[in-house]
Amino acid sequence: MAGYTALLEDVRRRVSESADPTARRLASKFGYLKYMVVRYYEMLGSWDRVEELLEAFEKPLPRAIRVNTLRFGNPREVIERLERLGYRFSKIPWEHHSYVVTKAGGVSLGATHEFLLGGYYLYRGVASLIPPLALSPEPSDVVLDAAAAPGGKTTHIAQLMGNRGVVVAADISRERFRALRSNLERMGVENVVALRVDSRKIPEIFGEYFSKSLLDSPCTGEGIIQVDPTRKTKTLFEDLARAHRRQVELLTAVVRSTAPGGLVAYTTCSIAPEENEFTVAEVLESVGGVRVVKPAVEVELEPGIVDYFGIRLPEQLSLCGRTYPHTHGFEGFFVCVLEKIGP
Amino acid sequence: MRCVVGGGEVFEHVARLHGSRAAEALREYVPLYCAEPLEVYLMRAELMHAVERILKSGRFPYFAGFYAGRLRSDKPRFIPSHVLLDRLYKHIGHPVRAVKISDAGIRVVLYGRDVLAESVVECFEPVEAGEVVSITGPDGYVYAVGLSKISSCGEIGRLREKDVVAKTIFDLGWYLRSGTVPREARYKV
Numbered sequence: 234m235a236g237y238t239a240l241l242e243d244v245r246r247r248v249s250e251s252a253d254p255t256a257r258r259l260a261s262k263f264g265y266l267k268y269m270v271v272r273y274y275e276m277l278g279s280w281d282r283v284e285e286l287l288e289a290f291e292k293p294l295p296r297a298i299r300v301n302t303l304r305f306g307n308p309r310e311v312i313e314r315l316e317r318l319g320y321r322f323s324k325i326p327w328e329h330h331s332y333v334v335t336k337a338g339g340v341s342l343g344a345t346h347e348f349l350l351g352g353y354y355l356y357r358g359v360a361s362l363i364p365p366l367a368l369s370p371e372p373s374d375v376v377l378d379a380a381a382a383p384g385g386k387t388t389h390i391a392q393l394m395g396n397r398g399v400v401v402a403a404d405i406s407r408e409r410f411r412a413l414r415s416n417l418e419r420m421g422v423e424n425v426v427a428l429r430v431d432s433r434k435i436p437e438i439f440g441e442y443f444s445k446s447l448l449d450s451p452c453t454g455e456g457i458i459q460v461d462p463t464r465k466t467k468t469l470f471e472d473l474a475r476a477h478r479r480q481v482e483l484l485t486a487v488v489r490s491t492a493p494g495g496l497v498a499y500t501t502c503s504i505a506p507e508e509n510e511f512t513v514a515e516v517l518e519s520v521g522g523v524r525v526v527k528p529a530v531e532v533e534l535e536p537g538i539v540d541y542f543g544i545r546l547p548e549q550l551s552l553c554g555r556t557y558p559h560t561h562g563f564e565g566f567f568v569c570v571l572e573k574i575g576p
Numbered sequence: 577m578r579c580v581v582g583g584g585e586v587f588e589h590v591a592r593l594h595g596s597r598a599a600e601a602l603r604e605y606v607p608l609y610c611a612e613p614l615e616v617y618l619m620r621a622e623l624m625h626a627v628e629r630i631l632k633s634g635r636f637p638y639f640a641g642f643y644a645g646r647l648r649s650d651k652p653r654f655i656p657s658h659v660l661l662d663r664l665y666k667h668i669g670h671p672v673r674a675v676k677i678s679d680a681g682i683r684v685v686l687y688g689r690d691v692l693a694e695s696v697v698e699c700f701e702p703v704e705a706g707e708v709v710s711i712t713g714p715d716g717y718v719y720a721v722g723l724s725k726i727s728s729c730g731e732i733g734r735l736r737e738k739d740v741v742a743k744t745i746f747d748l749g750w751y752l753r754s755g756t757v758p759r760e761a762r763y764k765v
Contacts, residue, residue, distance in 0.1 A: 346683075401626050418642070418659060419751050421642075421659065423618075423642040424620070425641075426626045426641075428635065438629060438633040438635065439626075442626075
């Protein structure tokens with residue numbers, strides 16, 4: 234929509250015109266493009282918080298494991314097996330089958346007998362656990378996972394559904410799809426129909442079909458700079474605007490595939506408002522019949538951004554949730570739950 | 577990748593190999609046959625509606641439900657997946673057409689190596705030379721699928737320690753070694 238293209242252009246102009254010396258100093262100190270640091274000030278409201286964020290991006294990400302309860306009713310049994318390999322864990326209070334690794338064992342998490350053999354667990358970043366919980370799928374649901382590969386969230390959804398109901402896992406990448414198939418098979422998932430397709434085509438195939446839909450959207454990865462430090466310099470503002478356009482197309486298709494009364498969870502591993510609040514705001518306006526609801530998760534989230542470089546976004550976007558490395562201790566992440574209230 | 581819903585061939589193979597009681601474990605599933613060579617998926621009826629929508633749009637699902645195995649024109653005519661075998665054994669309460677091997681043996685098999693007589697802890701009839709045999713661990717889970725080199729469990733006692741009891745054709749280590757290569761390459765047969 235031309236309105237949001239113009240708004241993003243407005244943001245780009247303001248960012249490029251900024252000559253703030255603190256932004257220049259911090260960008261130089263931590264090795265970032267200056268436009269990113271200018272935006273962080275706008276998002277966080279103080280240079281102290283910006284510096285905390287940049288320092289947190291320098292630290293390694295904690296890893297978490299989610300025990301595969303499709304195979305093991307008692308997660309403790311798996312934890313004890315891994316503790317015998319030297320691992321130590323602390324329980325994640327808001328995800329009942331997941332643990333943060335506090336001390337690594339002698340064998341990497343991807344090479345233990347327990348990982349390899351029975352799909353005892355899946356290891357991943359902590360924030361990745363949030364979107365399936367925000368969707369709260371139940372055994373009676375028909376769920377769309379619109380960018381499913383390699384399947385971390387798909388297996389989590391299947392686990393939350395007790396392997397019942399239906400999950401349609403869609404993705405376009407052939408390579409990633411093979412990883413999806415491997416993961417589902419290894420973890421014992423059997424309530425998934427996998428479809429290799431451009432998710433923008435899903436409304437043509439299904440119509441308003443799904444009771445719950447997840448779009449873990451392709452993004453620039455601005456929340457996981459710990460994993461990919463090249464992200465400090467490789468993405469220009471124009472790339473953000475391009476990502477935004479694609480995200481709007483995908484989210485529009487996912488909303489259109491969801492039945493009235495259904496829920497859509499939109500998430501990215503980016504802290505960029507251009508990829509998050511601006512995307513949701515544009516879809517709220519262009520698709521209509523949807524509203525933002527608070528994610529039903531126990532983890533405390535920072536509110537969505539509604540005031541950015543003087544641009545006012547719809548107030549309901551404050552119900553969306555954000556995580557930051559310096560406040561949560563894990564990846565920067567965005568999650569927003571939309572309820573479809575009518576056609 | 578073309579797919580077809582329905583047809584009882586997979587159930588006939590399961591009944592032939594593992595008995596009619598084992599086939600009962602699959603009563604609530606509908607088969608989905610995809611690709612060439614023919615891969616078999618088994619799905620619960622609740623998935624059918626979504627699969628039908630996909631087929632009606634002129635597309636094909638990549639897969640649905642769980643992977644049950646592969647149908648072939650040569651012997652062995654059906655290679656069951658470890659997921660299917662685990663399910664069958666759970667239903668009937670014990671393995672059939674299987675060798676249980678030691679932890680040390682499992683570690684070797686997970687690198688794609690064959691099962692040697694020295695690793696075998698227990699053997700479950702019937703076994704048949706050239707036909708599929710499950711390779712289970714001490715915990716009872718199926719870790720690999722092989723082709724039997726023996727025609728009865730009694731033969732094992734007459735073998736030397738390093739003689740091959742089963743040629744491994746798929747093991748769970750595949751998921752780590754090459755889990756993202758096309759499935760066509762997954763079976764060594």
